[in-house]
Amino acid sequence: MTKKDKLTDNHPDSYRFGVISLAGLPNAGKSTLMNRLVGEKVAIVTPRPQTTRNRITGILTGNDHQVVFLDTPGINRARGRMNELLNRTAMEGLMSADLIIVLVDSSRYSGRPSLLLKELVLLADRLADFDSVLIAANKVDKVRDKQLILPVMQGLGDMFPGRQIFPVSALSGEGCKLLLHRAIAMLPRGSALYPEDQISTLPVRFMAAEIIREKLFLHTRQEIPYGLAVDIEYWTEEDNLTRIGAIIFVLKNSHKSMVIGKRGHVLKAAGMEARQEIEALISRKVYLETWVKVRPGWNENRSILASMGIG
Ligand SMILES: Nc1nc2c(ncn2[C@@H]2O[C@H](COP(=O)(O)OP(=O)(O)OP(=O)(O)O)[C@@H](O)[C@H]2O)c(=O)[nH]1
């Protein structure tokens, strides 16, 4: 590198800073992609739609850029107060971005590209007026017959005219570097806002509650996850131990017994996995205490939702 190049590189004018929102339907892989691009697990990921309920930030700092990713809840058509609020949170996340990356689960549409139009027309409409939009055709690793990806890309090209489309796999990392490179180049010039070792703006208490929710999602089936919420009741630091108490809210008595499991085995397993992950997150030993409380209708109650940072 010549001296001149070096000077240009270090010049504040070449530094880019911006907010990138990840948009898409529930389960498209937004949180997986954010974790992949940030290089750390910031957002929880489960196979179920509507895992993300809040606006989750992930921060990536490089030599010449700092990116704040906003992972938003999937835009959905389901009804109910919580869904209304999830959609609003998602749209607000989009409005505040310098660039939007739309994630599409391409495996869902391979072999049936007409479904694209049906499911994505709402999102495409809403994004038509945004200047900076990139499309990521995600989960290409899941499409065995690679010839089936082309019609999906063509369908996306029709729905999002003039936008660049990147085939990626957030899970394997395929195509993600190229997407990130292009995205950073589209950000405005500006200087970093956060220290270089900061990976999120979220409080660690919130991240702990999310980790507990993720483990419970993964250990329970059917409708339980949608009616499940976690609230941190206490968090106390002792010499070489952090004590955390978490309340798990469910909608019904029958859900309570499923979350606890036979002889407590579900709650025990989920709690142990959560504890280990929280220990890694805060680099301290953790004692985790959990209770399950039945609170019918919590997901329709504005003040309870607000206390969980939803809406
Ligand atoms: N095979 C494959 N699976 C993926 C890929 N990206 C995400 N997934 C899986 O898809 C599921 C949903 O991923 P999430 O990242 O939680 O999706 P999301 O868009 O954040 O979903 P919501 O928060 O519910 O809106 C998880 O089981 C992921 O492991 C991918 O590139 N390939």
Ligand SMILES: [Mg+2]
């Ligand atoms: Mg998510």
